[in-house]
Amino acid sequence: MAGEVVVTVRLVRSFEHRNFRPIVIRAVDLDQTVDEFISRVKTDVATRDSLPPPFRNFGYDTMKIIHQAHGFKTNELVMSLEDDDTLILPPASTLAAAGVANETEMAFFSGKDYGLYKANPHAVWHC
Template structure:
């Protein structure tokens, strides 16, 4: 018998996971709101389905009303459970090739979240791609 307990991210099965969605309204002003999605089946859900679910939550939840005026079109992993976090508090600039899991018009929306590397307690950002590219050129924060 070992004295160590399993990591909380490994306790829940992939068919009953919990993920955090970081809704990014503005990169320079760091307007970010978290949305917790519980009981998601990572093996059968696609990134397109996750995107549609998040947009629906934004459009129907009263507390997310200030976030409705952004045209969201992309999902990207911010951090994986027990992994290192980005130095940028808004979005992770690294790993665009591997960690962008949904972008309008791309075929990656057909893959399951599990196949895209999403695990329990992963944090995912939803944002507007053009705003991201512009902010990445000059990551200046405003107050």
């Protein structure tokens, strides 16, 4: 068993509007698959009273590593658009094999929305 760790999951509702909320997930088993972890996070998010309904009911389906403990952080406010081939977590992989470790920060978002944003990365700012 690779062990249980604590990770932060950044729930991304909108890349253009920079709309996200971080949540902490404790006792994460690194031997579970990414799909199993996604199911756990979806259940957790749907029942968290501290999150507004738009975050609880969103169509999250993709996870990407944003930051590892003691590593460098991106200058992007939401997440980096680089290195998708190594940082997006493959569904059938275990979390450990995908590179998740204690204090890893990940983004959880709609893969379709990410693809659209990546093709035309612009922010919408409201004053």
